[in-house]
Amino acid sequence: MSIATVHIGPYALRNHVLLAPMAGVTDAPFRAAALRLGAGLAVAEMAADKEVLGGRHLRRLAGKEPGAHAPFAVQLAGHDPVRMARAADLARAQGADIIDINMGCPAKMVTGKLSGAALMREPGRAREIIRAVLLAADGAPVTLKMRLGWDDAHLNAPDIALMAADEGVAMITVHGRTRQQFYHGRANWSLVGGVVRRLREAGHGIPLIVNGDIVDADTARAALEQSGADGVMIGRAATGHPWLPGEIAEAMSPGRGIRPLSPARQVEEIVRLHEGMRAFHGERVGMRRARKHLKAAVLHWQARGWLDARERQDLLQVLLTSQNATRVRDILHGLSLRMREREVA
Ligand SMILES: Cc1cc2nc3c(=O)[nH]c(=O)nc-3n(C[C@H](O)[C@H](O)[C@H](O)COP(=O)(O)O)c2cc1C
Structure with a gap:
């Protein structure tokens, strides 16, 4: 085409x-x-x-x-x-x-x-x-x-x-x-x-x-x-x-040099988005607005087989309820490290 x-x-x-x-x-x-x-x-x-x-x-x-x-x-x-x-x-x-x-x-x-x-x-x-x-x-x-x-x-x-x-x-x-x-x-x-x-x-x-x-x-x-x-x-x-x-x-139409993001890079992009939304909307609104993106991303990672049902459940539990941005970021950083280890293994 x-x-x-x-x-x-x-x-x-x-x-x-x-x-x-x-x-x-x-x-x-x-x-x-x-x-x-x-x-x-x-x-x-x-x-x-x-x-x-x-x-x-x-x-x-x-x-x-x-x-x-x-x-x-x-x-x-x-x-x-x-x-x-x-x-x-x-x-x-x-x-x-x-x-x-x-x-x-x-x-x-x-x-x-x-x-x-x-x-x-x-x-x-x-x-x-x-x-x-x-x-x-x-x-x-x-x-x-x-x-x-x-x-x-x-x-x-x-x-x-x-x-x-x-x-x-x-x-x-x-x-x-x-x-x-x-x-x-x-x-x-x-x-x-x-x-x-x-x-x-x-x-x-x-x-x-x-x-x-x-x-x-x-x-x-x-x-x-x-x-x-x-x-x-x-x-x-x-x-x-x-x-x-x-x-x-x-x-x-390949040739623009856009490579599919690795699982760990996807998580890092979501961390960046979370930070961007908090900076733009303010902490409270930013945290709330970011949740639909966090949820969709986690469901996508499970559908790709990058997370098991238990991991998904644990992640959603924190990401969709926590009011604490540092905790959300630490959980996502931890996930990105685990994804990287799995990529290497
Ligand atoms: C939550 C949500 C908000 C939307 N807001 C707008 C909007 O502001 N302006 C607009 O033209 N369409 C809006 N749409 C429609 C989308 O732009 C798009 O036309 C529709 O979702 C169909 O495309 P999709 O199947 O790829 O989602 C919205 C859709 C959703 C689900």
Whole structure:
């Protein structure tokens, strides 16, 4: 499979495997880790226009690492074109290189305010928002993330994508589920292919990214084959595995020098992530937010046969309950040493 470089406006991504925005998961320290470990792009978690305008989101936007190899993409959610434009303007002033518009969030809290996936039911409003944000972005690329449609009877992603591309968006990501599916069932990558075809038939060459249920290089290949998309976006499978997008990119087209991390190096990356989250959010919040990554990492290590059930149990017991950062770090350091000894043995 030949994979072309993904261009978002003036930015050429270093590979076609992107980290999805996930509120509460892909915060600045996690995105920094994913980028350092090879992700092609890491889109910042959704910010409501209200939060950005109130200044509350500005710290969370502080996500661009000095020297990061990727543009800084900030995602905005909202329903009002004027407010979205002002939020885009503020995000740009905070260093955002790319503004992504959220048209995929299924949460009632978001769709109830007619934002996120609810915008797919209001193409006219969606168009106004895209226009306003494009104007505010002042030449910076604006991208869009959406679903297949609201429900099975309204699979209008191809229409929305065509409208958005006509308006000038620079990349579109499609999660192969409807809003009504939330996260149930399987992502339908072939239906994402309908969006790709519609854009290509209309002569649009902007990158189309397929998302949903991609967990490794095999599923990434299958999603690309079934959809004809230009790249993949990885969400939940990257929880606790900031190295996953980079590893998938390398497995699909080797030569970038990204080596799969050894078990001990994975543990060391998780220690670093834990420290980064505590530094970024403060001790208490950082400890709490890091737990979902610690849990996912431990379950992954057991699934790979690097831990037995007893070790897993003992680790989870401490990592998911301890309030003591030093204890968590010591336990992980001990695990990394044991992993190293096993690698040598
Ligand atoms: C906890 C969580 C938070 C999410 N937050 C966002 C978000 O802020 N913006 C967004 O566009 N999608 C969000 N999503 C959706 C993901 O970006 C992605 O589209 C979805 O999880 C499907 O991909 P996956 O199967 O690889 O996880 C979120 C998903 C999860 C599970």
